[in-house]
Amino acid sequence: MNNNEHDVVVYLVDDEFAVRDSLSLLIESAWFPVKSFESAESFLDHYDPAQAGCLLLDVRMPSMSGLELQDELLRRNISIPIIFISGHAGIPDSAKAFRTGAVDFLEKPFDNKILMERIKEAIKKDVDIRKELTQQREIVTRLDNLTTREQEVMSLIVRGLSNKDAARKMDISPRTVEVHRARIMEKMQAASLADLMIMAKHCKNIL
DSSP states (O other): OOHHHHTEEEEEEOSOHHHHHHHHHHHHHTTOOEEEESSHHHHHHHOOTTSEEEEEEESOOSSSOHHHHHHHHHHTTOOOOEEEEESSOOHHHHHHHHHTTOSEEEESSOOHHHHHHHHHHHHHHHHHHHHHHHHHHHHHHHHHTSOHHHHHHHHHHTTTOOHHHHHHHHTSOHHHHHHHHHHHHHHHTOSSHHHHHHHHHHTTTTO
8 A cells, every 4th residue: 555645644652662663663664654642642632633544552551541542532533443552451451442443452562564464454444434435425515416306306216216206206297307317417427327326325314
């Protein structure tokens, strides 16, 4: 994966300088930029939600622990993929981390190759999720450009109704449905009914 292509970053939070230094060198050797922080509070002060990437997070730290930071991110509705690292965490810690969405939990000392594989997987997950969310926002914007009547017609045709059936249900002529349908396809930038049905899945809370 080319980090320039996706403009990604690996956030590293660990209270030990030696750990931050060694892991930063390792991650940068794979051409991923790193932003490291000695505390959870410092990370929260500098985190950019618009930046794709992942979070490499120590479990036990002074003040705010890694698990507490995970809870705070959830409270703020921030869903960055988290890989926990720990030298002395028990099963309860790892279980809680996974329950609240961690993508992995590695115990020190860990295999650097495995760590890098997990980082690449986490970044890909974040990039894919962001792409999907961007597509959803674009589709919702197009839907908002439809008139109320066009939204009603779209709602019926994506459910499989023919022009005649939709016309009968709406008490309008099939020709009027055809006109609305053509405008819907143009405004939604859909090449086919199949495309329109896929788009509708992203707007199921609206249609």
